[in-house]
Amino acid sequence: MEFRILGPVEVARGDEPATPLRPKPGQVLAVLAARCGRRVAVDCLLNLLWGDHPPYRARKTLQVHVSALRAAGVPVVHRDSGYAVLAMPQQVDVHRFRELTARAAATADLGRRWELYLRALALWRGSPLAGTGAEPLRAWLCAPLEAEHLAAVEAAAALRARLGG
Numbered sequence: 001m002e003f004r005i006l007g008p009v010e011v012a013r014g015d016e017p018a019t020p021l022r023p024k025p026g027q028v029l030a031v032l033a034a035r036c037g038r039r040v041a042v043d044c045l046l047n048l049l050w051g052d053h054p055p056y057r058a059r060k061t062l063q064v065h066v067s068a069l070r071a072a073g074v075p076v077v078h079r080d081s082g083y084a085v086l087a088m089p090q091q092v093d094v095h096r097f098r099e100l101t102a103r104a105a106a107t108a109d110l111g112r113r114w115e116l117y118l119r120a121l122a123l124w125r126g127s128p129l130a131g132t133g134a135e136p137l138r139a140w141l142c143a144p145l146e147a148e149h150l151a152a153v154e155a156a157a158a159l160r161a162r163l164g165g
Helices: 023-035 042-050 058-071 093-106 110-122 135-163
Strands: 002-004 010-012 076-079 082-085
Touching (some): 002 093, 023 058, 042 058, 042 082, 093 135, 110 135
């Protein structure tokens, strides 16, 4: 199972077509996938999902969104007044992107560095959380990811110029 948040939020299983998620369950998955196996407190989720304007019965609404994720096969567990998605970092596109860009920056072999940057940038399918209307999440997750993406694009462009391309 693969979790994609670098573009529209999706769950992918092997060769099957990716399953897009509705906006709020997609936002919940994005937060949990970004934390990859670590618990996210319910109060933190409520703040990231709705900011200062939570709906009536916000906790119950959150439970409904978690149930939708579980129905889609996402392994979400409840832990100590919070939730976590049971996933390894390599199952989450944002973690793979960060791992590939870190490896690219650390390698002295320019050809290998170019290959790693290309693999990292290929994980991007659009703006993070596209289509989820994730305003409270923008500052917490999307803005930093977009800055990391820009840094990787700039590093790859500089490397390409250095390689004579």
